[in-house]
Amino acid sequence: MANDFLFSDEPEQPAEKVNQGYWKVIIVDDEPEVHAVTKLALSDFEFQDKKLKFISAYSGKEAQEIIVQHPDAAIVLLDVVMETDDAGLKVAQFIREVAHNHHARIILRTGQPGQAPERQVIVNYDINDYKSKTELTAQKLFTVVMSSLRSYRDILSIEKSRLGLERIIIASRDLFSAHSMDNFIHGVMQQLTSILGTVDEALYATSLVASNPDDVESNLIVFAGQGDFEKSEGKPIDEVLSIEQLQACNLALSQRSIVYKDNYLFAYCSSRCNHNSMLYVSGIPKQLNATHKHLIEIFAQNVQVAFENVQLQSEIEDTQREIVYRLSEAVEQRSEETGNHVKRVSLISYELACDYGLSEADAEILKHAAPLHDIGKIGIADTILHKPDTLDENEWKIMQTHATKGHEILKNSRRSIIQAGAILAQDHHEKWDGSGYPEGKSGEQIHVYGRIVALADVYDALRHKRCYKAAWPIEKVLDELTLQKGRHFEPKLVDIFIENIAKYEHILKIYPDK
Numbered sequence: 001m002a003n004d005f006l007f008s009d010e011p012e013q014p015a016e017k018v019n020q021g022y023w024k025v026i027i028v029d030d031e032p033e034v035h036a037v038t039k040l041a042l043s044d045f046e047f048q049d050k051k052l053k054f055i056s057a058y059s060g061k062e063a064q065e066i067i068v069q070h071p072d073a074a075i076v077l078l079d080v081v082m083e084t085d086d087a088g089l090k091v092a093q094f095i096r097e098v099a100h101n102h103h104a105r106i107i108l109r110t111g112q113p114g115q116a117p118e119r120q121v122i123v124n125y126d127i128n129d130y131k132s133k134t135e136l137t138a139q140k141l142f143t144v145v146m147s148s149l150r151s152y153r154d155i156l157s158i159e160k161s162r163l164g165l166e167r168i169i170i171a172s173r174d175l176f177s178a179h180s181m182d183n184f185i186h187g188v189m190q191q192l193t194s195i196l197g198t199v200d201e202a203l204y205a206t207s208l209v210a211s212n213p214d215d216v217e218s219n220l221i222v223f224a225g226q227g228d229f230e231k232s233e234g235k236p237i238d239e240v241l242s243i244e245q246l247q248a249c250n251l252a253l254s255q256r257s258i259v260y261k262d263n264y265l266f267a268y269c270s271s272r273c274n275h276n277s278m279l280y281v282s283g284i285p286k287q288l289n290a291t292h293k294h295l296i297e298i299f300a301q302n303v304q305v306a307f308e309n310v311q312l313q314s315e316i317e318d319t320q321r322e323i324v325y326r327l328s329e330a331v332e333q334r335s336e337e338t339g340n341h342v343k344r345v346s347l348i349s350y351e352l353a354c355d356y357g358l359s360e361a362d363a364e365i366l367k368h369a370a371p372l373h374d375i376g377k378i379g380i381a382d383t384i385l386h387k388p389d390t391l392d393e394n395e396w397k398i399m400q401t402h403a404t405k406g407h408e409i410l411k412n413s414r415r416s417i418i419q420a421g422a423i424l425a426q427d428h429h430e431k432w433d434g435s436g437y438p439e440g441k442s443g444e445q446i447h448v449y450g451r452i453v454a455l456a457d458v459y460d461a462l463r464h465k466r467c468y469k470a471a472w473p474i475e476k477v478l479d480e481l482t483l484q485k486g487r488h489f490e491p492k493l494v495d496i497f498i499e500n501i502a503k504y505e506h507i508l509k510i511y512p513d514k
Helices: 032-041 060-069 087-098 118-124 138-176 181-196 243-255 290-334 340-356 360-372 375-379 393-410 416-427 448-462 474-483 491-499 501-510
Strands: 022-028 050-057 075-079 105-110 129-132 201-206 221-226 258-260 264-269 277-282
Touching: 022 032, 022 060, 022 138, 032 050, 032 138, 050 060, 060 075, 060 087, 075 087, 075 138, 087 105, 105 138, 129 138, 243 258, 243 264, 243 277, 258 290, 264 290, 277 290, 290 360, 340 360, 340 448, 340 491, 340 501, 360 416, 360 448, 375 393, 375 416, 393 416, 416 448, 448 474, 448 491, 448 501, 474 491, 474 501, 491 501
Parallel strands: 022 050, 022 075, 075 105, 105 129
Antiparallel strands: 201 221, 201 277, 258 264, 264 277
């Protein structure tokens, strides 16, 4: 038995605490002993796994410099009387009014209460507590620091919520105002980045574009993606995700919730139209706080609504454009011109507008409005429209009225495309030298839309057969355009047109007469 040794169990080592950072405390006092005593009294202080980090300033001027360098300081222990009787009060004023720091908690300490009466200081200065050094025992110092830190923590929480709400409002505004499905996923990524701080790639899949939206499990189709998913559009979601990712996706779908993994998430997007959609985002911060998760939840709830609004807006705009084209084609067919004439004029006008320097938005409007330039011909008799010979003087006057008729038909619309069509109808027969109709405008009095479409319209008409003429070869057309430079057409436009003629000729080849 003597050889049997019993060893007591070694005490378990306490788990090492993870350093969660520090609460910064700025001590402002001209007495070094005050700094030493304060640090000693609070040496073992800890709040929410954070210790205190002390920063010392020994004068009002030094305190102002330190406050600017450390805007994230939680508490300022501030002496009133230093190099001057009111040096501390000036520092308090500087913190709030110059540095615009309204988060830091200011605790005013004074050894001479008579120099700055408490009531007057509390009323006139934005401080959070006022203590006499003689009454500030170690326990009272502990209590005031603890209560101040709690206030500071709550203020930061409110501020984060405010900033988060602001970001959500901006995100919703940007997504709901989007008019392009192509920009949708980019907008989602941009707004999530502003909320989370970092995002690597994203994927948006929905049953809305599936052939059978009711079959939820097998018909989540990738609508848009970024990063590795950029080329996954149109594919079923189970073909582009890994097994682990698909499991997380199915869990989010079945629970209609958000599933968080190490560095990515799947968020189920609720729909007002009973469609199922899923948002995948990777590269998110590993430590997401409650505020971030709440913002992601709000964002996911609104993404699907934004998507449906963007899709509806696109469908409305596409419908409007199709109606414009079909109506214009009907008018052109009455004139015994092919429907492709309006399509060619539309595309040529767009390219010429871009080459001329118009913005992309203006060029797009012009492209979709160009087919309306001859809409007034709907009010011209067939006998005039189809006459193979030269029109007599009276017939020509009647033909000229189509410009005014077209303007009258379109002018009262509030839609940008129709408004542009009204301008084109009225101005596309005006000439640079003032010899055109219906109003004899000249130069820049003619709207730029009218100047561009006039050139595109004449070019296309000359290059194709009409009931009153044969198609002209390109050389003859270019000679005519050069001749009409400064007469019928704006000189700058003619130069740009001739310089880029290959581009416009290519449009004629793509859309020939039927």
